[in-house]
Structures are given as structure tokens and as C-alpha cells.
Amino acid sequence: MRRHRHRDRVCLHQEPADPGLQRRQRAQPDRQESAAVITTGLSTSLDGFIAGAHDNPQRPLGVGGDRLFKWFEDGDTPSRFYPSFRMSAASAKFFDALAGRHGAVITGRRTYDVADAWGGQGPLPGVPLFVVTHRVPKTVPPGEPPYTFVTDGVERAVEKARTAAAGKDVSLMGATIVQQCLRAGLLDILTIHLVPVVLGRGVRLLDGLEPGSAEMELLQVVDAPGVTHLTYRVVS
Numbered sequence: 251m252r253r254h255r256h257r258d259r260v261c262l263h264q265e266p267a268d269p270g271l272q273r274r275q276r277a278q279p280d281r282q283e284s285a286a287v288i289t290t291g292l293s294t295s296l297d298g299f300i301a302g303a304h305d306n307p308q309r310p311l312g313v314g315g316d317r318l319f320k321w322f323e324d325g326d327t328p329s330r331f332y333p334s335f336r337m338s339a340a341s342a343k344f345f346d347a348l349a350g351r352h353g354a355v356i357t358g359r360r361t362y363d364v365a366d367a368w369g370g371q372g373p374l375p376g377v378p379l380f381v382v383t384h385r386v387p388k389t390v391p392p393g394e395p396p397y398t399f400v401t402d403g404v405e406r407a408v409e410k411a412r413t414a415a416a417g418k419d420v421s422l423m424g425a426t427i428v429q430q431c432l433r434a435g436l437l438d439i440l441t442i443h444l445v446p447v448v449l450g451r452g453v454r455l456l457d458g459l460e461p462g463s464a465e466m467e468l469l470q471v472v473d474a475p476g477v478t479h480l481t482y483r484v485v486s
Contacts, residue, residue: 259291275306282369286415288431289406290422291348291441292455293318293477299452300425307366317447321477340474348441353418356404359383367391373423378414380407382427404430425455432456432464437484440466449452 302312325338370391400407466482
């Protein structure tokens with residue numbers, strides 16, 4: 251392990267850095283090293299919430315949840331992919347490295363509804379979106395690429411998203427989908443943007459998991475103003 255200290259970040263780096271080189275111990279036996287990495291990156295409070303209480307389409311981040319995203323606008327460095335985001339230099343570099351690898355997104359129906367379908371633009375414009383649901387909505391906003399609704403489980407959604415990602419990462423959005431993929435042994439990389447606030451109530455990222463259900467290896471820590479970016483490889 252090598253420790254690199256810079257003015258606005260501290261990085262812990264452990265080889266190999268490429269998550270595609272090592273697959274999880276519980277991974278499916280036919281999974282290829284070249285297959286898309288299943289990853290998630292979510293802003294999280296110190297007490298583990300990714301949204302505040304009472305989240306809904308009118309208030310998608312819930313009570314106090316907007317505090318989890320202040321790091322997107324607390325600097326002078328614009329994101330190369332989303333210029334409206336102006337972050338610290340350390341956060342912009344980290345965020346853009348993730349954004350440049352997104353090839354597909356998987357989310358659940360609850361997140362889709364709370365986000366009001368992202369107005370048809372998707373959470374990441376231009377990136378295919380797969381929604382895991384029991385029932386397809388009666389009305390779906392037009393979008394390009396169009397949304398894909400998967401009614402036969404998260405494993406099938408991962409298969410479809412891998413194909414659409416064409417070798418890039420598949421990103422998970424929403425607590426329930428992350429939990430389902432952890433239980434199924436499908437999640438490869440967990441990135442937490444840890445924000446120093448306590449929400450007390452809301453949507454907890456890693457709720458309802460069985461004791462000892464996952465073990466993780468720390469790959470990287472990036473310390474930036476208002477947020478600490480933590481990257482873990484899921485190893486079991």
C-alpha cells in the first residue's frame with residue numbers, strides 16, 4: 251500500500267488498482283474480466299443515509315437531504331461532463347473519472363418515481379437506464395436512449411445493462427438496488443461520497459443486510475472540502 255499526500259487530498263492506493271482485474275469471490279463463474287464492472291457512487295451522511303426523511307417527487311432528497319450534495323457546488327472547478335457542477339479540484343477530478351466510465355444505469359421503481367422519471371432525461375443524460383420493477387408504468391416519458399423496464403429481477407437487469415454498457419461500468423442508483431446486488435453477489439465496487447452531516451432519519455444505504463453479508467477492501471481515499479470520497483472493492 252502506498253500513501254500519497256497532496257495539499258487537498260490523501261490517497262491510499264493498493265494494487266491492483268483496476269477493479270476489473272479481480273472479481274468477487276462470490277461472482278458468477280462465467281463472468282469475464284472484460285465484463286462491465288458493477289459499481290455505485292452515492293453521497294452519504296455520517297449516519298448512513300442517502301436521502302432525508304419524507305422523500306417524494308416534490309422533495310426528492312427528503313428533509314435535509316440537499317446537504318449531501320453541497321460539494322457539487324462548493325468550488326471553482328467545473329465538471330467536464332456536467333459543467334453546472336462546480337466542485338473543488340480534488341472532487342472534480344474524482345467525479346469526472348467516475349462519470350467517464352458510466353455505460354449504463356440500473357435503478358429501482360421507487361427511485362424512478364421519487365425522481366419523477368428525471369423528466370425523461372435520465373439521471374445521466376445519454377446513458378441507458380434500466381428500471382427494476384414489478385409493473386411497467388402506464389405512461390413513460392420519451393427519452394433517448396429510451397428507458398428499459400425489467401420485470402424479471404435484478405440479475406436480468408444486470409445482464410441487460412452489461413450488454414448496453416459495452417465494456418463501460420454499470421452504475422447502480424438507489425438503496426434497494428444496491429442492497430439487492432450485494433445480496434446476489436453482483437456488486438464489484440462501492441464508492442461512498444461521505445459528507446460530514448447527520449440526517450437522523452431517511453433512506454439508509456445499507457439497511458436490512460444480514461450480519462457479515464459483505465466484506466470490502468479499501469482501495470482509495472480522496473479527502474476534499476466538504477466530502478471524503480471512499481472507494482471499496484467488494485471481495486466477499
